[in-house]
Amino acid sequence: MSRSGVSVRLAFAILLLALVPALLAWAGSPYFGRLAQVVLVAIVLTGALNLLTGTAGLLALDTVVFYGLGAYTAAILSVNAGTSFLVDVAAAVVLTSIVGAICGFALVRLTSIFFAVATMALAISFHTTVLNWGDLTRGPMGYRGIPPVRLFGHAVGGWLESYYVTALFCLIALFIMHRVMHSFYGNAVRAIREDEECALSLGLRTRLMRVQVYTLHAAIMGAAGVLYAHSNQFIGPDNFVMFESALVLTGVIVGGIGSLPGAVIGGIVMVLLPEALREIGNLRALAFGIVLFLSILLLPRGLFSEVRALALFRRDMPNSPWSRRRRVP
Amino acid sequence: MIDTFVLSQLAIGVSVGMTYSIVAIGLTLIYRVLSAVNFAHGEVYTIGAFTTLIGATALKLPLWAIVPLVLLVGAAFGWGIERAAFRPFRKFTDEASLKSRAVREATLLSSFALGLVVREILDQVYHGEWLAIPQEYLLSNPVSFGGIHLSAGELAIGVVSVVMLACLQFMLHRTRIGIAIRAVSSNLIGAQFSGIDINRVVVAVFIVGSLLGAVAGMVVSLAYGNVQSFMGLTVVIKAFVAMVIGGLTSLPGAVIAGILIGVAEATAGIFLPSAWTEMVAYAMLLLTLLFLPQGLFARRRA
Numbered sequence: 304m305s306r307s308g309v310s311v312r313l314a315f316a317i318l319l320l321a322l323v324p325a326l327l328a329w330a331g332s333p334y335f336g337r338l339a340q341v342v343l344v345a346i347v348l349t350g351a352l353n354l355l356t357g358t359a360g361l362l363a364l365d366t367v368v369f370y371g372l373g374a375y376t377a378a379i380l381s382v383n384a385g386t387s388f389l390v391d392v393a394a395a396v397v398l399t400s401i402v403g404a405i406c407g408f409a410l411v412r413l414t415s416i417f418f419a420v421a422t423m424a425l426a427i428s429f430h431t432t433v434l435n436w437g438d439l440t441r442g443p444m445g446y447r448g449i450p451p452v453r454l455f456g457h458a459v460g461g462w463l464e465s466y467y468v469t470a471l472f473c474l475i476a477l478f479i480m481h482r483v484m485h486s487f488y489g490n491a492v493r494a495i496r497e498d499e500e501c502a503l504s505l506g507l508r509t510r511l512m513r514v515q516v517y518t519l520h521a522a523i524m525g526a527a528g529v530l531y532a533h534s535n536q537f538i539g540p541d542n543f544v545m546f547e548s549a550l551v552l553t554g555v556i557v558g559g560i561g562s563l564p565g566a567v568i569g570g571i572v573m574v575l576l577p578e579a580l581r582e583i584g585n586l587r588a589l590a591f592g593i594v595l596f597l598s599i600l601l602l603p604r605g606l607f608s609e610v611r612a613l614a615l616f617r618r619d620m621p622n623s624p625w626s627r628r629r630r631v632p
Numbered sequence: 633m634i635d636t637f638v639l640s641q642l643a644i645g646v647s648v649g650m651t652y653s654i655v656a657i658g659l660t661l662i663y664r665v666l667s668a669v670n671f672a673h674g675e676v677y678t679i680g681a682f683t684t685l686i687g688a689t690a691l692k693l694p695l696w697a698i699v700p701l702v703l704l705v706g707a708a709f710g711w712g713i714e715r716a717a718f719r720p721f722r723k724f725t726d727e728a729s730l731k732s733r734a735v736r737e738a739t740l741l742s743s744f745a746l747g748l749v750v751r752e753i754l755d756q757v758y759h760g761e762w763l764a765i766p767q768e769y770l771l772s773n774p775v776s777f778g779g780i781h782l783s784a785g786e787l788a789i790g791v792v793s794v795v796m797l798a799c800l801q802f803m804l805h806r807t808r809i810g811i812a813i814r815a816v817s818s819n820l821i822g823a824q825f826s827g828i829d830i831n832r833v834v835v836a837v838f839i840v841g842s843l844l845g846a847v848a849g850m851v852v853s854l855a856y857g858n859v860q861s862f863m864g865l866t867v868v869i870k871a872f873v874a875m876v877i878g879g880l881t882s883l884p885g886a887v888i889a890g891i892l893i894g895v896a897e898a899t900a901g902i903f904l905p906s907a908w909t910e911m912v913a914y915a916m917l918l919l920t921l922l923f924l925p926q927g928l929f930a931r932r933r934a
Contacts, residue, residue, distance in 0.1 A: 362737055409922055415733055416669050416740050420872055421921055424914040427869070435907045549748065556741065589756065592748035599742045600720055 311564075311619050312481070319343075319470045324463060336462030337534075338578060343473040344531050346570035349554040350480045350563060351523040356552065357561030357609065358484050359516045360496030362415065364548040365406075365422035368429045369399045369521040371543035373528025378446035378538055379439065388452045388468075388533060395525040403521025404514060411513035414499075426545045434540045445539025452533045465534060472530055476523055481563055483519065485616045486625050492516055493561075546588060553595045559605025562612030569605070636779035641898045647786040649894020650793040654848040655871035656878070656886040657800065658841025664817035664881050665837050667731040668739045672713050672747035674868025676842045679709050680849025681859045682754060688769045695769060702850045703843055710842025714835055717742040725830045727820045747864075754861035763859045770857045785855025792851045796844055797887065809836050817881070866910070873917040878929050885929030 327336050348366060355363050373395035380386045380394055406425065413421055433440045440446075452459040452468050459465050483489055495502040495509045503509050532538050550573060558569025576594065577587040598605070617626040655677055662670045683705045687698040721738045722730065729735065771785035804810040809832075815823040816833045824830060848867075853859050874893055878885025893913050900912045920927065 362740070409918070412925070413921055415737055417876070417921060419740060420669070420869075420876075421918060424869065424873075424917050428911055428914045431907065431910050435905070546748075549744070552741075586752075586756070589749060589752040592745045592752060596717075596742055596745035596749065599738055599745065603738065 311615060312478075315477075315567075316474055319474060320467070323470070324466060327466065328463065333462045336466050338574070339466055340462075340469045340534050342571055342574045343469045344527050344534070345551070345554065345574045346567050347473055347476045347527040347530075348524060348551045349558065349566040349570040349573065350477055351520045351527070352551050353555045353558075353561065353563065353566035353569075354480055354484065354523075355516055355520040356555055357559075357566070358489055358492050358496070359513060360493075361411070361513070361517075362419040362552075363422045364419060364545065364552060365425045366524060366548040366551040367426050367543040367545065368406075368422075369403060369524035370528040370531070370547075371429055371433065371538075372399050372402060373525030374532040374538045374542070375433065375440060375446075375528075376525070377529040377532040378449050381450055381533070382446055382448065385450075388454055388529070391529045391533070392526050395529045396522045399525025399528075400518050400522045403518040403525075407514040407517030407521070411510055411517060423545060423548075426548050430540060430544055433543060440540070443540055445537060445541075446532075447537050449532050449536045449538070451536065452530075469530060469534065472526070476526065477563070477567070479519075480523065481616070484563055485613070485620065486623075490625070549595075550591055553591050553598075557594060557598045557602075557605060559607040559609060559612065561609030562605065562607050564612050564615065565605050565607035565609070568607055572606075636781070638902065639779065640781045641902055642895055643780050643782055644786055645895040645898025645901075646891055647782070647789045647894070648897065649891035650790055650887075651848045651852055651890075652867065652870045652874050652893055653887040653890030654793050654796060654844050655867055656874040656890050657797075657883060658845045659868075659871055659875045660878070660881065660883055660886045661813070661817075661837045661841045663875065665813065665834055666718070666736075666739070668718070668736045669743075669872065670713065670718075670838075670841075671740060671744040671868070672717060672750065673743075673841065673845060673871070674864030674866075675747045675750040676706060676709055676713075676845035676864070677849040677852075677867050678751070678754065678861060678864035680706055680846030681853035681863060682849075682861075683846070684769075684850045684853045685763055685765055685859045688766050698850070699847075702846050706842045706846025707839045709846070710838040710840075711835060713743065713746060713842070714838040717746045718834070718838075719831075722831075722834075725824070730820070730830070751861055751865070758861060760861055765853055765857045765859065767857075769854060771854050772857070783855065785851070789848075789851050789855055792847065796847060800840070800844070800883075803840065809833070813837055813840075870913045873913045873920075876917060877920045877924075877927055879927030882927070882929045885927060889928065 323339060327339055348370060352363065352366055355361050376395040376398055377391040380391050386394070410418060410421055410425075434443055436442070450458075452465060454468065459468055491502070491507050492512055494505070495507060495512060499509050531542075535542075554569030554573035555566055556569070557572055558567070559565025572594075576590060580586050580590050604610075620626045655673065658673050658676065659670060662668065662673075680702050683702045684698055687693045687701050693701065718739050721735050721742065724730070771783065771788050773784045775782050775784050775787050802810075804814055812823070812828045812833050813836060815826065815828060816830060820830070823833075849864070870893055871890065874890035875886050877889035877892065878887070893916060896916065897909050897912050900909045
């Protein structure tokens, strides 16, 4: 059942690597280049949270913990030790994986609202720690003058080059999440979400798999944090308040819980909506509350629902065993 | 030997803990009926404090007139939360769909969003500043007995809390609607067969919980004299912690756990810088969820 030649993944890669830069070059202002990078980082965050909240069904408000951990790792290492971008990414991924595995091990036995509140407590604790551990995090001052991305001894300058770094990173992250979600493993995680006892009876190690998903989402968010720190060149505790977590969760819900295209749409909406509202004033949070509320009420499945996303990728991957159509005798 | 400074700190801790208890009762009542968490509950507390502020500054009402105003606004706000964030998701009243995971998570998010909207509106209107209640309304006279030094406001928090708890007990055990609330929370289907209107009970629970929350906001604002749009957020999270430690469905459990948190924070405040005392409640939450997921006072798992 495949329409040959049409690949959503290829089309998206072309869009990200050719069309958007062309459009940005045509617009020719660094503002749009910067905005595009923020959108790409947001897409990675909504995608990673979607893995946890959508595929694994765990409503989480802890985005800022791992995102912040990654960003602070990058800031501390590159300002104090002058490390390069790839070293920062590696360090952040290792650190957030370890912290994510520990937190995940503790948290995954909770479900639904208790998981949500426990992760919220985690997020607020993280903010308090960052704010008060002045020796390490410079407290409310934050880190200024984080050097821009350095790759293989070459300083990435100009908005086009840094756009390409971010876009490539975003594509890699999306590819990883895509392969995890649209596989037998992803199906197993969905099975745990739908009915844990049933999945357990089928031999799935439910708790272990939840810890794995939690760790993976933490690691991707940590890497996104590194990218954010290097592209923004300034981070402070205000970037990692609990509200930012709620924002990413809003993106996931508006886009469509459990669908990767939905997460991409959600990430775009999440960044561009407040930019469009900037003229009116500081109504970002208010707009998000209203959007979240209306979205739950009127569009509970989001703009691009999980069922549509799964159908799309089944058609897109006709030769993988995951999408093979089996006839039931 | 325990010196009087420590005793005074502990007494203040009890009084702060009682506000957590009162807010936690609202959450617990709602959890008992709907198995859902009302994340907009903190805004009830904020609204209570802001009503006090508006009554004292803009309307220049005397203190005795502010109390009924706060009660009225609190009740109306509770009704509004139910109407906007919970009613639209309650399409059927059978137990399975009333307490289904989809409905619980949808109402969690919708009430979270509603709370966010209210908080941001207040933030926009008052520019997120700490606003002061006029001096003549403040309950700041020092009170001391047996070497324990408190302000009148801190004592008032304790007294008002005890009075409200007594009223709540009276309502739950002696009035028709109170008995209906208990019936629904103990056996939903049985209550429905006895002709109890679930929607009425849910509305009543929201109104009662919000009355308590709004009065807590009022007393705290009168005791400490400061009002801010984000004041409810930390309180509601601590109230949630109290509810979890208290065993989710137990009202005495929530009260005792709330006081426990207040005392723990006060104790930590003696040894730690004040910025870190925030973490005490969250640490308690994580420890409880990990080691005592049933809570301290759970009678049965709802």
